[in-house]
Every structure is written in C-alpha cells, then in structure tokens.
Amino acid sequence: MVLEAIRYASDHLQILNQLKLPHASEYDDVASSRDAWHAIKEMRTRGAPAIAIVAALALAVELTTPSTSHELSEVAEEVQAFIFEKLDYLVTSRPTAVNLADAARKLKRVVEKAGAVSGATGESVTRAYVEAAEQMLVDDVSDNQAIGKHGAEWILKHAESGEDVQVSVLTHCNTRSLATAGYGTALGVIRSLHATSSLKHAFCTETRPYNQGSRLTAFELVHDKIPATLITDSMAAALLRLKGPTERIAAIVVGADRVAANGDTANKIGTYTLAIAAKYHKVKFLVAAPRTTIDLGTKSGEDIVIEERPGREVTLVKGPRFDGASLDLEQVETVSIAATGIDVWNPAFDVTPAELIDGIVTEVGVVEKSDDGVFHLETLFDGSSDSIKPSTIGGL
Template identity: 40%
Template sequence: MAIKPIEYRDGVCRMIDQRLLPTEEVWRDYFDYQGVAEAIRTMVVRGAPAIGVAAAFGAWFGARDIDEEDFDRFFARFEKVCATLAATRPTAVNLSWALERMKNFAKANSSYPVADIKIVLEYEAMAIADEDIRVNMAMGRHGQELIPDGARVLTHCNAGALATGGFGTALGVLRAAQLAGKNISVLADETRPFLQGARLTAWELQKDNIPVTLICDNMAGYLMSKGEIDCVIVGADRIAANGDTANKIGTYTVAVLAKEHGLPFYVAAPTSTIDMSLADGSLIPIEERDAREVTHCGDKQIAPSGVAVRNPSFDVTPARLISAIITEWGIARGDYGEGLKTLMSRVR
C-alpha cells in the first residue's frame, strides 16, 4: 500500500495534507474535534472512507474533552460534537455512518462510568480505521476478478489509499489485480476542479509502480472511440438503495461515454457507503463548494473576476449505467435493489 493518509498515535491524529500533493508531503497533527472538522471541510483529508475514519477520531477527541460524569449530560454534548463534524461534508455518507457508530457505541455502554466510555470510544475509533483497510483489501479481492489481464483501465478522481484508511476502493481493486499478476495500466482523468486525479491518483500509482497515464477530463471519449480503454472503475461517496451512485463531479459523463462505447463501468465502495434509507439518487444531497476552486488554479486566477460560477462537487450516475457494484461482501449486478439488499444483510 502506497500510504496511510491518517495515522493515530498517543492521542494525536496525523493526516497528510492532500491539498499540497504531489509537490509537498506535509503531515498535520490534530488534537481536538474542531481541528478535525476543519481538516474535513477544507479537504486536508478527502474521500468518503477517509472522511469517516477522520470523523471517528474527531468524535473521540470531542468525547475525551467533555467534562461530565452523568451519562445523559455527557451524551447530549457528544451529540453536538458529532453534529459539528457531520455538517462539514454533506454528500459522503461514510461521515454520518462513522459518527452514528460512535454514538451507538457510547449508548450501548451507557451503564458504565463516563470515564470508561471515553476509553472504549478511543478503541472504537481505532477499530473503524483498522477495519477500513481490511474492508478495502476484501473489496480488492472480489473486484480484481472483473479486471482482465492486460486491461487499460480509466478511473476518475481518487479512490485510492489517500481516500481511505489505506489500500483504496477503486485503486484497491487495481492494486489487487496487480498483486494477482495481471499486467494492467491506468488512465487517470485529471478531475477538475480540484485535480484529484492529476495530483493524487497519478502520485499514488507511480509510488506503487502501476503504469499510469494522465489525461484531461475531456479526452476520455476520444480515447474510448480509438479503442484505448477497456473498462472504467470509480469509487463512490453515497450509493442509494436502487444503485444510483454519487461520486466526484464528471463521473456521470464518463459513465454515459462508457455506455455509448460498450465498456464496463464499475463502482467500488464499502457497504458503509450504501445508504438504504434513500430510494434513489435524486435524494442524495449534493455539496456545492467555493467558486474559487473553479476560478483559480492554486493561487493563480484563471477566470474573469466576478464571473458567475457553479461548483457542484458531485454528480449522480444512474444505476442503469453501472455494470457492477463491488463491495467487501461481494459484487452486485443487474437488479441493484435486490443485490444491495442481499449484500447489506451480510453486514455484521
């Protein structure tokens, strides 16, 4: 695995600042939930599973610093901590999933002294981080079966080790394919406007010695038409009960192109990304981010001052365009309503 983007040791959560990659590798230390919330909001850490891991440690920091001995008063304040963390990025469901898990764990141990609950919450946050890596490796083992030897694979955004606790979702499938002895290569969309493909995916794959070619987002259709792409694999930030999938803006465009050219389009995501409470993708909240991400590249302005800007951070790919959804419990195809329900029934 190229890197673990989040490390926890001796009460300190360290995160690599993904805004500065690939030219600078800077680690930042966090000691309280407010700092973790800001790191999530400003994209020091990004990627749905990684956000969930970071939020779990943020919740632990918040719990640790609550000076209450009565459980009800402690939990009321703990819920406010979790609400602050949950408000940072609305689309990625792993964020609320991790926070709900931390709250439920606290409630399950409510008969114990608050001091003891704080101790076990720290271990629960560490468990979430460790489980994420194991989940990604399991997902990789299932998904690599779909990747043929010699495949030229297009991916959009970054769904690698940097987007998770380690190993990756979509890139984890490709890592597993390489470990299985398959000779694969990757085309990485640059992924405007935050350039996660150019800055992060290309950097990760180079570190793992997986052949990677960087392309602009608007080159994918041309390369498909020339027969230079064999399949597409992406991650997800939220998957509705019917299989509609929210992922980084531009994913829907790639899915439409793949359909037009008869190419498989795969989604790799843990079951924690599946939101069975939402019937379809129209109900997934889509985050709108700062216009400056579009009008500037780093510190350099690239658009006229005062121009109107739209900056939705995600789009929704309809289930009908998705060939398979890969999870740690197996692969869903066809009727995603039934397939996802079956996979979710296996979650312990």
C-alpha cells in the same frame, strides 16, 4: 510502501495535508473535533472513507486529552450528550458523505449501549467510544483489500478471453490510500490487478476543478510504480474509442460518496459523464464502495443533496512557481484562469443513474443487476450492518 493519509497512535492524530500534494508531504496535527471539521471542510483530508475515520478519531483524541477529560462529567449521560453534540457537528463538515453520517450513527449506538450498562460512568462511556473509533481504522484496510480483490476478479471475468489476460482500466478522482486509511477502493482494484500482473495500463483523469486525479491519484501511481497515464477529463471519450493494445479500456472503475437503494450513485463531478461514455462504447462501468456507502434509506439519486463548492475553485489554480526548468516549492502562487466577473456553477458531485452501472463491488462481493434490470442491494446486509466499519470510498 503505501502512503499514509492518517497517522494515529494512542492520543495523537495526524493527517497528510493533501492540499500540499504532490509537491510536498506535510502532516497536520488534529487534536479536536473542531480541527477535524476544518480539515475536512478545507479538503486537507478527503475521500469519504478517510473523513469518517478522521472525524471519529479526532473526537477520540479530544476526549482523552487531559484538558478535556478533566472537564468531562463522571455522569455517563452527560458524557453521552457531549459526544452526540460533537458527532452532529462533525457530520456538517461534509453532508453528502453517507459514510460520515453512518459512522456517527453507529458510534452513537455504541455510546448508548455503554451508557446503559449498570454502573456506567463517564470514563466507561468514553472508553467505549474510543475503542470503537480505533476499530474503524483497524478494519479499513482489510475491507479495501477485499474490494480490490473482488473488483479485479470481476473485471478479468468480463474481459476478452485469452491466456495471460491483461487489462487497461480508467479511474476518476482519488480513491486509494489517500482517500482511505490505506489501500483504497477503486484504486485498490487497480492495485490488485497490478499485484497479480493482470494490469496492462491504468489511466486517471485530472478530475477538474480540484484536480484530485492529477495531484493525488497520479502521485500515488508514480509512487507505487504502476504503469499509468494522466488525461484531462475531456479526453475520456476519445480514449474509450481507441483500440490499441494499451489504450483499449476494459473497464472504468470509480468510487462513490453515496449509493442509493436503487443503485444510483453520487460521486465526484464528472462520473456521470464517464458512465454515459462507457455505455456508448460498451465498456464496463464498476462502482467500488463498501457497504457503509450504501444508503438503503435513500430511495434514489433524486433524494441526494449535492454539495456546491466555491466558484474560486474553478477560476483559480494554485501551485509552485515553475522557472522553465524546475519547480520552486518556496514560491506558491495563485493564478486566475477565467474571465473576471464570470458566474460559476461548481457542484462537488453528480449522480450516475443505476442503469449506467454494470456492477457495484463491496467488501463481500460484486452485485449485478437481476434479470429485471434492478440492483437488489438489500441482499448485501445480513443484520450485521450495525457493526462499526470504516468508510472506504472515493468522493472529493
């Protein structure tokens, strides 16, 4: 059974506190946009898909909570202004994630449309918002499954020929059910390969400094009984060089926090390094991201603002005490692993240039470069981009 990162029923929202993983599974209540803002900022919930859905649903819960609904005006325009203010606030929790901003823009359009209906009331505007936010959660899994299917087929198509082909793949950060409403994107591709007995072995990087790979991805792979091995980030190039039956990597598949119009991709720090290594070793490099992640308004990676995180994430590590034989989950300690006083640079993401990317897989298929070496991502959109779709990508 796939892990649930988000639990939602009517007016009740809970998130799996991913700071406690992999040693404890605890769910936190999210009852307001303020709760969601802090959960996203503190990385208790993470992954561009999940944070967009959590933000949207948190405001839905807030709007339907009696203490809030009693205070809201019956005037449609005033409720619309309230929703707009809350959405703008939620976007500031993770400015790099285009999915969150994209979801906010689309939800605003839903609210505007509801408010423009003759006889619109504050209640009707609220209802329109809540239904749209809930639809994001419903649609997320189906989009992820489509991404997984298209990505798996693409990797097998480009793998060495032979009967009963099985491939080994490498992934970075966490892009599975813990980063989405379910199934996942890059890890959804791995899951799809495994489901069709086409996966020989999966490798995941630890993903320093926040260790999403070792804490989250490894946890999910073990949970789903997928054959997998954890490596440190600095081992990736050496792994790509190996030629053994298990170690020979057919592809690297990663998520994305934002894809620019030219295909430049912002993702968890360390992705760029993997893409360089893949190019040298002639290993396919695939970005798994829904169309909501593609920002045609951002021309290239140079226009993407990179979030910088606190230096203590690099210099400190936290975990339960190990007594030499077992873990004591009641004794959580923070340990310094760096020289006191050293300066730290801690960008949350890096940008991988389009020329290092072989394909971008979305819920409608894989886009490859044209003969002129350019991604034409605009062809993915047929005028339906205003529909409310879930965010289903990697990121932090």
